[in-house]
Amino acid sequence: MxxxxxxxxxxxxxxxxxxxxxxIATRFPGFVAPGNLASVFNDTSPLILLALGxxxxxxxxxxxxSVAANLALTGMVVAMLNVAYPGVPVPVILVIxxxxxxxMGLFNGLLVWKLEIPPIVVTLGTMTIYxxxxxxxxxxxxxxxxxxxxxxxxFPRAEVLGLPVLSWVAILAVVVIYxxxxxxxxxxxxxxxxxxxxxxVYAGINxxxxxxxxxxxxxxxxxxxxxxxxxxxxxxxxxxAGGFExxxxxxxxxxxxxxxxxxxxxxxxxxxxxxxxxxxxxxxVINVSPFWQLAISGGxxxxxxxxxxxxxxxxxxxxxxxxxxAA
Amino acid sequence: xxxxxxxxxxxxxxxxxTPILALxxxxxxxxxxxxxxxxxxSLFPGQVTALVGENGAGKSTVVKILTGIYQxxxxxxxxxxxxxxxxxxxxxxxxxITAIHQETVLFDELSVAENIxxxxxPRGRFGLMDWPEMVRKSRAILDEIGAxxxxxxxxxxxGIANKHLVAIARALSxxxxxxxxxxxxxxxxxxxxQELYELVEQLKTQGKAIxxxxxxxxxxxxxxxxxxxxxxxxxxxxxxxAEVDNDALVKMMVGREVDNIFPTRTASPGETVLEVDxxxxxxxxxxxxxxxxxxxxxxxxxxxxxxxxxFMQSLFGITKPAGGxxxxxxxxxxIHSPADAVGHGIVYVPEDRGKQGAITPMPIFQNITLPSLxxxxxxxxxxxxxxxxxxxxxxxxxxxxxxxxxxxxESLSGGNQQKVVIAKWLATQPKVIILDExxxxxxxxxxxxxxxxxxxxxxxxxxxxxxxxxxxEVLGMSDxxxxxxxxxxxxxxxxxxxxxxxxxxxxxxxxxxxMEG
Numbered sequence: 001m002x003x004x005x006x007x008x009x010x011x012x013x014x015x016x017x018x019x020x021x022x023x024i025a026t027r028f029p030g031f032v033a034p035g036n037l038a039s040v041f042n043d044t045s046p047l048i049l050l051a052l053g054x055x056x057x058x059x060x061x062x063x064x065x066s067v068a069a070n071l072a073l074t075g076m077v078v079a080m081l082n083v084a085y086p087g088v089p090v091p092v093i094l095v096i097x098x099x100x101x102x103x104m105g106l107f108n109g110l111l112v113w114k115l116e117i118p119p120i121v122v123t124l125g126t127m128t129i130y131x132x133x134x135x136x137x138x139x140x141x142x143x144x145x146x147x148x149x150x151x152x153x154x155f156p157r158a159e160v161l162g163l164p165v166l167s168w169v170a171i172l173a174v175v176v177i178y179x180x181x182x183x184x185x186x187x188x189x190x191x192x193x194x195x196x197x198x199x200x201v202y203a204g205i206n207x208x209x210x211x212x213x214x215x216x217x218x219x220x221x222x223x224x225x226x227x228x229x230x231x232x233x234x235x236x237x238x239x240x241a242g243g244f245e246x247x248x249x250x251x252x253x254x255x256x257x258x259x260x261x262x263x264x265x266x267x268x269x270x271x272x273x274x275x276x277x278x279x280x281x282x283x284x285v286i287n288v289s290p291f292w293q294l295a296i297s298g299g300x301x302x303x304x305x306x307x308x309x310x311x312x313x314x315x316x317x318x319x320x321x322x323x324x325x326a327a
Numbered sequence: 328x329x330x331x332x333x334x335x336x337x338x339x340x341x342x343x344x345t346p347i348l349a350l351x352x353x354x355x356x357x358x359x360x361x362x363x364x365x366x367x368x369s370l371f372p373g374q375v376t377a378l379v380g381e382n383g384a385g386k387s388t389v390v391k392i393l394t395g396i397y398q399x400x401x402x403x404x405x406x407x408x409x410x411x412x413x414x415x416x417x418x419x420x421x422x423x424i425t426a427i428h429q430e431t432v433l434f435d436e437l438s439v440a441e442n443i444x445x446x447x448x449p450r451g452r453f454g455l456m457d458w459p460e461m462v463r464k465s466r467a468i469l470d471e472i473g474a475x476x477x478x479x480x481x482x483x484x485x486g487i488a489n490k491h492l493v494a495i496a497r498a499l500s501x502x503x504x505x506x507x508x509x510x511x512x513x514x515x516x517x518x519x520x521q522e523l524y525e526l527v528e529q530l531k532t533q534g535k536a537i538x539x540x541x542x543x544x545x546x547x548x549x550x551x552x553x554x555x556x557x558x559x560x561x562x563x564x565x566x567x568x569a570e571v572d573n574d575a576l577v578k579m580m581v582g583r584e585v586d587n588i589f590p591t592r593t594a595s596p597g598e599t600v601l602e603v604d605x606x607x608x609x610x611x612x613x614x615x616x617x618x619x620x621x622x623x624x625x626x627x628x629x630x631x632x633x634x635x636x637x638f639m640q641s642l643f644g645i646t647k648p649a650g651g652x653x654x655x656x657x658x659x660x661x662i663h664s665p666a667d668a669v670g671h672g673i674v675y676v677p678e679d680r681g682k683q684g685a686i687t688p689m690p691i692f693q694n695i696t697l698p699s700l701x702x703x704x705x706x707x708x709x710x711x712x713x714x715x716x717x718x719x720x721x722x723x724x725x726x727x728x729x730x731x732x733x734x735x736x737e738s739l740s741g742g743n744q745q746k747v748v749i750a751k752w753l754a755t756q757p758k759v760i761i762l763d764e765x766x767x768x769x770x771x772x773x774x775x776x777x778x779x780x781x782x783x784x785x786x787x788x789x790x791x792x793x794x795x796x797x798x799x800e801v802l803g804m805s806d807x808x809x810x811x812x813x814x815x816x817x818x819x820x821x822x823x824x825x826x827x828x829x830x831x832x833x834x835x836x837x838x839x840x841x842m843e844g
Contacts, residue, residue, distance in 0.1 A: 183708055184708055185704050185709060203665070
């Protein structure tokens with residue numbers, strides 16, 4: 001099992017991250033100090049959380065463009081709740097955030113499952129709807145740091161065993177999703193539905209329901225990230241995490257998740273997110289202009305996709321070797 | 328009749344020395360593989376040459392070389408006596424070579440006329456498309472081949488047979504001299520096949536050379552003038568079709584005598600497993616009632632479109648029936664989804680090989696256990712050790728060789744992939760297995776293996792339903808045969824009544840009196 005998860009693609013990506021760190025270290029040794037690496041990881045945690053959910057959705061041949069809007073709406077709701085009722089304890093806030101995110105994911109899933117609307121259309125629509133709702137409930141106003149209660153803001157920064165809670169939430173999510181994907185029948189169904197939906201139907205798997213669950217899980221992760229994001233940056237407004245859904249998809253693609261479905265792993269999505277996190281944190285430090293940061297991220301995506309495409313091409317040649325054995 | 332055959336023999340004598348198109352000593356190697364080894368093939372004007380060989384004999388490679396998609400490693404393509412090269416597909420088309428594939432490669436969203444003239448549309452002033460001219464010319468060609476198709480209709484609205492006609496019209500429009508037909512009848516009904524034969528005759532009289540690729544011997548003997556046999560990428564033999572018989576051709580193909588095509592079996596059906604009563608659907612089928620015993624192979628015969636697959640899919644829970652009852656082991660069950668069907672011990676292996684096949688990026692063991700996961704999991708959590716053991720027991724039973732059960736199925740050879748699919752269904756421990764066209768489009772050697780396997784299943788006490796459109800197969804394998812026509816069961820035959828004539832008569836709806844009279 002472990003052997004399969006650390007397939008060549010994940011190993012190459014890990015190698016790329018190590019090389020990247022080594023390269024940065026030659027110019028800025030402080031970057032690779034354990035303390036700084038931990039802070040890079042903490043900074044990447046929201047991306048990791050969303051990439052895990054997106055990975056499951058993409059595995060089932062779907063896509064979720066509404067994750068960032070879900071995050072922003074959940075964040076706004078809990079921020080306004082905190083302003084209105086500062087006494088509501090953080091665990092209750094967490095439950096509300098997860099519930100809200102789950103409902104939004106569930107709504108996406110229902111539209112894809114029951115109405116059979118193409119996933120990209122559904123989530124493009126709900127993305128706009130969720131952003132619109134933020135505007136409606138907030139009337140376009142910001143919720144600022146001084147309006148939020150101290151416990152509300154302190155939760156993601158609280159340190160447990162040397163790491164902030166935000167990082168621990170990401171680590172916990174990685175472990176839970178890893179177990180879900182490798183040890184449960186639902187996890188297996190995600191792979192089957194994406195790998196060959198027709199064969200999955202005949203094997204007794206309900207394709208639509210499986211996709212519904214993928215969206216629901218992605219929504220739950222987006223919900224919890226919504227609270228963590230708003231409390232960590234101590235601000236909520238209509239456009240937070242605007243365009244972040246594309247970064248999330250990019251993390252998955254770099255991590256070797258096939259956009260055609262059926263191929264991908266938790267480790268891959270994690271490494272894809274970490275790779276983008278390292279680039280985004282390191283480039284400003286070594287004085288690379290923001291334009292080049294974008295270009296380098298974009299280049300990484302294209303290289304990752306090209307590697308995937310090459311892997312598919314070599315697959316074609318195997319058939320001919322078989323022809324020789326038959327001869 | 329005599330006149331005609333004399334005439335064609337004479338024509339053959341004149342033209343035999345000058346084939347329109349010939350392959351001479353063609354070798355095609357891919358990295359590390361020799362797909363074709365010094366093969367030759369000659370196509371003569373006004374004659375049909377059947378290319379015969381098992382799957383993997385190199386037929387499709389030859390088609391790709393003839394149509395310019397592959398270039399030969401060695402050897403020559405000779406057009407009108409001169410050696411040439413087709414460096415592109417366009418070069419082959421310019422030389423007048425066109426291919427009609429089993430699944431037509433045309434454009435669904437374009438009109439019939441556009442499909443016919445795509446790439447060589449008549450041009451008017453300023454080089455713009457001359458639409459009226461295109462429609463007019465299309466109509467003329469379609470009339471010529473006796474096709475009643477409106478050139479302005481979109482292709483998607485046509486059935487498979489009419490799409491073939493459009494492909495043939497396209498071949499005529501580019502003034503093709505060589506027409507390659509790659510299993511053209513695979514998806515056609517009996518009547519449509521007859522119409523295709525007439526069309527082939529017509530193309531012959533126009534002096535076109537036809538390369539006809541088929542697995543069906545009856546149609547090869549019906550339509551071909553010459554044959555060429557390949558085996559394992561090598562040329563085995565060629566000659567006049569009138570000078571060989573079935574057995575000789577099979578022997579050349581497989582390189583051995585095939586004395587008994589169907590395995591002998593001693594059927595001893597046990598108690599009734601499956602009872603279906605009054606199953607119906609608003610548009611697809613009605614009044615389906617039958618029963619099935621343990622260890623029995625029940626054949627479902629009928630023409631394509633008789634509603635057999637539709638009924639089976641409904642029985643398996645994919646489509647909702649309007650009414651009817653299903654009993655398993657005497658107990659009424661309700662099946663609303665494939666999962667229900669698998670749970671009640673019914674599995675369905677669909678016709679579409681590409682779709683029903685394995686989930687290729689998944690490891691072998693996960694493919695095998697996919698429909699049986701409920702048995703190796705508790706509350707949604709998979710017990711990996713149990714799962715692995717289940718998979719292993721079936722790979723050992725089927726002698727599936729792989730480095731590890733953890734490797735993805737896509738890294739296996741075709742034969743082993745097939746074993747994975749079989750293991751997948753056996754692992755569900757089914758009571759009833761439905762095989763829809765289990766041998767469609769596969770070579771004789773593989774067919775025998777599938778038949779052997781079915782026999783084994785029945786011997787183990789499984790009840791087998793086999794949907795097949797091939798009469799020899801239905802007769803050779805079934806204990807009992809149900810014939811369907813237009814969505815209804817029209818006959819149930821067994822014992823001495825199981826003859827080709829009975830099946831054809833019932834399937835085609837020809838009354839007994841009419842046959843005898």
